[in-house]
Amino acid sequence: AQSVTQLGSHVSVSEGALVLLRCNYSSSVPPYLFWYVQYPNQGLQLLLKYTTGATLVKGINGFEAEFKKSETSFHLTKPSAHMSDAAEYFCAGRTKASKIIFGSGTRLSIRP
């Protein structure tokens, strides 16, 4: 089945620490991959996306993600967490039928 899997429904890090949110996709999902963010009481917005070319993708607010075909992963990272990064993060992929499917989401909390 075509799927996108996020490991960890809740991740908590200290302010200034590394943020790592994990996402794996099924090999049947073509490498069109996305991360979306949903801040409290706001709608979803695109954080970054990978389509072709460079496998390290940079997004807004200092986030980046690396597409690793051998590991079927597209993990999201940020070197230093900020309190304003607290939000729900969704990994998504485009299926061969051009349907966009989402992972179950990871809630990121930042400790002062």
Next chain:
Amino acid sequence: GAGVSQSPSNKVTEKGKDVELRCDPISGHTALYWYRQSLGQGLEFLIYFQGNSAPDKSGLPSDRFSAERTGGSVSTLTIQRTQQEDSAVYLCASNLLGVGNTDTQYFGPGTRLTVL
């Protein structure tokens, strides 16, 4: 407007009543999606429209749910005989599929449905 709009923003209904939720996608976007987001849950895919193709209804949770898209633009999601477990935020998204584009989803603000 420039973005995806949804109406109503909030809907409170009684169990057993029918509801209709509306989505106006970005003009010219060929693909339209409905998702459901329950409290503490992720995004649950419901249905997907792409141009004039038959919609992908594989995510609809029961036959009480249906959706249509008229004229390739506005979409209505209908829930018949609502149940309390239908309470959620219903999100609509659109994008422009085609050669050279990258399928960025543009989300509406959602409709918060509460079934009493």
